[in-house]
Amino acid sequence: xxxxxxxxxxxxxxxxxxxxxxxxxxxxxxxxxxxxxxGKWVKPSxxxxxxxxxxxxxxxxxxxxxxxxxxxxxxxxxxxxALPEWVSIGAHKRARYLYALARQIQKHSRLFAxxxxxxxxxPIRETRDIDIPIVARHFYxxxxxAQLRDTELKDYKEVGVIGQIIPxxxxxxxxxxxxxxxxxxxxxVVLKPAEYTPLTALLFAEIC
Amino acid sequence: xxxxxxxxxxxKSHHKRNEGIPFDxxxxxxxxxxxxxxxxxxxTLSGRRSVKKQWQAAWLLKALSCIDxxxxxxxxxxxxxxxxxxxxxxxxxxxxxxxxxxxxxxxxVAAVCVYHNLISDAVEALGDSNIPIAAVSTGFPxxxxxxxxxxxxxxxxxxxxxxEIDIVVSRNLVLQSDWKGLYEEVAACRKxxxxxxxxxxxxxxxIPTYSKVAKASWVSMMAGSDFIKTSTGKESIxxxxxxxxxxxxxxxxxxxxTGYKVGFKPAGGISKAKQALNWLILIKEELGDEWLNPELxxxxxxxLLGDIERQLEHYVTGRYSASFRHPMA
Numbered sequence: 001x002x003x004x005x006x007x008x009x010x011x012x013x014x015x016x017x018x019x020x021x022x023x024x025x026x027x028x029x030x031x032x033x034x035x036x037x038x039g040k041w042v043k044p045s046x047x048x049x050x051x052x053x054x055x056x057x058x059x060x061x062x063x064x065x066x067x068x069x070x071x072x073x074x075x076x077x078x079x080x081x082a083l084p085e086w087v088s089i090g091a092h093k094r095a096r097y098l099y100a101l102a103r104q105i106q107k108h109s110r111l112f113a114x115x116x117x118x119x120x121x122x123p124i125r126e127t128r129d130i131d132i133p134i135v136a137r138h139f140y141x142x143x144x145x146a147q148l149r150d151t152e153l154k155d156y157k158e159v160g161v162i163g164q165i166i167p168x169x170x171x172x173x174x175x176x177x178x179x180x181x182x183x184x185x186x187x188x189v190v191l192k193p194a195e196y197t198p199l200t201a202l203l204f205a206e207i208c
Numbered sequence: 209x210x211x212x213x214x215x216x217x218x219x220k221s222h223h224k225r226n227e228g229i230p231f232d233x234x235x236x237x238x239x240x241x242x243x244x245x246x247x248x249x250x251x252t253l254s255g256r257r258s259v260k261k262q263w264q265a266a267w268l269l270k271a272l273s274c275i276d277x278x279x280x281x282x283x284x285x286x287x288x289x290x291x292x293x294x295x296x297x298x299x300x301x302x303x304x305x306x307x308x309x310x311x312x313x314x315x316x317v318a319a320v321c322v323y324h325n326l327i328s329d330a331v332e333a334l335g336d337s338n339i340p341i342a343a344v345s346t347g348f349p350x351x352x353x354x355x356x357x358x359x360x361x362x363x364x365x366x367x368x369x370x371x372e373i374d375i376v377v378s379r380n381l382v383l384q385s386d387w388k389g390l391y392e393e394v395a396a397c398r399k400x401x402x403x404x405x406x407x408x409x410x411x412x413x414x415i416p417t418y419s420k421v422a423k424a425s426w427v428s429m430m431a432g433s434d435f436i437k438t439s440t441g442k443e444s445i446x447x448x449x450x451x452x453x454x455x456x457x458x459x460x461x462x463x464x465x466t467g468y469k470v471g472f473k474p475a476g477g478i479s480k481a482k483q484a485l486n487w488l489i490l491i492k493e494e495l496g497d498e499w500l501n502p503e504l505x506x507x508x509x510x511x512l513l514g515d516i517e518r519q520l521e522h523y524v525t526g527r528y529s530a531s532f533r534h535p536m537a
């Protein structure tokens with residue numbers, strides 16, 4: 001657009017956020033994500049995949065594994081196996097892990113924000129200035145609760161492996177709302193993100 | 209997008225002046241301002257929008273066209289004012305304008321602003337360029353002279369060739385909440401201005417609360433100010449975004465009530481191009497595009513112009529020049 005036109009209309013120009021880093025993350029998985037079980041990427045036993053799209057352009061972002069019963073059982077078994085150690089390390093160590101998670105979110109906040117915006121379709125301002133900072137704050141907040149479990153929350157005991165299903169409207173924020181309190185109190189988790197918006201959960205798994 | 213005819217900087221005749229309304233304390237006596245909400249809005253506004261590349265160049269040219277190029281120093285001389293007026297008429301180097309295809313857009317500053325006794329020098333230097341001359345009258349900057357003398361000063365300034373008058377309100381009237389007294393003072397000044405447009409300086413740096421700033425804005429508008437202006441540039445705190453937001457909201461409400469569009473002029477401490485963009489964003493978001501022209505928005509500034517020209521040169525050439533490279537204003 002010519003300067004003269006802008007001078008007359010005083011419109012805001014486009015100010016796009018670079019998606020390079022997010023695309024790089026997708027490419028590092030060849031745009032085909034496996035399931036994240038027991039700290040490793042594993043092929044789905046169903047061998048079936050579905051697509052997640054950028055709702056703004058309808059462009060396919062990546063293929064996502066569809067887990068079946070076998071996969072879910074595998075994940076629950078792994079979470080069960082991890083439980084005793086996660087309980088026995090005690091409140092203080094759990095708090096340190098939660099704190100580290102919060103730091104990781106902050107460290108990669110721009111990547112999370114761009115990826116969330118691509119996958120969910122909400123404006124970058126929402127993800128960058130609201131969602132992702134809240135996610136980090138949640139983990140910090142629950143790091144505090146984790147630390148206090150044995151002194152201030154004596155009645156609280158872990159319940160075991162928790163299955164969590166989250167929606168697409170605030171994908172990573174919902175993940176934080178579910179995962180942070182659960183692991184803070186000594187539980188382990190099997191999480192299913194929304195089919196529409198699984199990418200930030202997968203990035204969270206990879207980074208954390 | 210359709211390009212309209214270029215608007216010139218001259219005050220358009222079709223703009224309806226604020227004629228003022230009778231004093232009515234009920235319209236503003238219950239105003240209270242939520243300070244933290246104002247500060248939050250002010251802090252987040254500029255971060256929400258970014259104006260880059262050719263948008264930045266165009267916005268900076270717009271900012272430039274809204275500048276009241278000002279010199280208000282004790283050591284002002286005829287030659288100072290002549291230099292200022294020369295810069296006012298060709299604020300950006302021709303080769304830069306040409307590179308931006310803006311050479312025929314009639315880019316000048318909005319007005320030059322001087323003390324009363326330098327008006328005649330400005331008249332002489334500006335010739336028939338149509339750039340208005342603004343004079344600071346009414347005992348600038350403190351305003352602590354009798355009303356009679358304020359009126360006399362205005363009349364002399366108008367007679368000397370000033371077409372815009374920047375008046376300062378008596379701060380003691382604001383501080384004592386003598387709103388009726390303030391109304392009468394400003395209305396008397398407006399009457400003395402006649403055809404000349406009047407900008408009323410509230411000196412917000414010396415008003416202790418935002419609520420009082422809002423009330424003083426209301427009273428000044430009711431009394432017929434064409435513009436309300438933040439500061440003289442001589443107070444320790446000059447134009448800030450939060451105080452501007454409070455005044456702008458008052459302008460918006462006054463417009464909703466009366467249909468009159470009152471202009472806004474932040475002044476003092478605005479010396480960087482980036483600050484100017486933040487102010488334009490504030491105006492665009494709060495008052496809308498119709499306020500984004502010199503009829504309804506002015507910067508009171510002197511060194512801002514030099515920084516804008518530097519940024520424009522960077523846009524054209526990709527390189528920054530030293531601050532002394534562009535001719536002084």
